[in-house]
Amino acid sequence: MAWPNILQRGTLLSRFSHHHVVVFLLTFFSYSLLHASRKTFSNVKVSISKQWTPSAFNKSVDLPVEIWSRNRLFPSAEEATLFLGTLDTVFLFSYAVGLFISGIIGDRLNLRLVLSFGMCSSALVVFVFGTLTEWLHFYNKGLYCCLWIVNGLLQSTGWPCVVAVMGNWFGKAGRGVVFGLWSACASVGNILGACLASSVLQYGYEVGISFFLFI
Structure with missing residues (x-):
């Protein structure tokens, strides 16, 4: 029994030029790193929770509670964990709304500019959220x-x-095979985010969060 034309050796690859390969790799790793930044936040939640509570640095019982509570957001790790869950909720809600809006904007403007603006601006926001506020010791729930x-x-x-x-860039012929390979970008990003964040977490959660900004 003969294989379908699209699965025969050389038939699919012969359709694509090096430009197709570049587009595939750029979009693959762009979205992988975007997913990696989300996974990083999940991996450092425990460290953030400790940092936002006075017990994180309370190594001595001789100092008054006011010193340990200064610039702390929450009196206990449980309340910090609940707030982190709230952050996840507002992120997912805004992300869901943004998908619809971004689709409309992408249809009307240059896709490369929209994608570049979104990724660079997101990296800056993550840097301010996780690193700059920690460097400045500025903690504010709002x-x-x-x-x-x-x-x-x-x-x-x-x-x-x-x-x-x-x-x-990729037509209907072979699109299932191409997108089947390409759709692994989210999983690759999750794995990459988990591995890289855990490798630098010992230096502080702010390093893990901002790590992908420099990539």
Whole structure:
């Protein structure tokens, strides 16, 4: 029994030029790193929770509680964990709304510009959220919520734009095979984020969060 034409050796690869390969790799790793930044936040939640509670640095019983509570957001790790869950909720809600908006914007503007703006701006927001506020020892629940809502909207530019770019470059013939390989980018990003974040977590959660900004 003969194989379908699309599965015969050399038939699929002969359709693509080196430009197709570049587009495939750029969109693949762009979205992988976007997913990696989300996974990083999940991996450092325990460290963030400890940092936001006075017990994180309370190594002596001789000092008054006011010293340990200064600039701390929550009196206990449980309340910090609940707030981190709230951040996840507002992020997912803004991300869901942003997907619809980003799709409309991507249809009307240059996809490359929309994607570049979304990724660069998201990296900046993550840096302010996890690193700059920690360096300045500035802790504010309202600021964190606003930053994470904005981050959800900015990260929502990723999926509609990269899918549109891939759709423009790869025709119907072989699209299932190509997108089957390409769709692994989210899983690769999750694995990459977990591995890299855990490798630098010993230096502080702010290093793990901002690590992908420099990539």
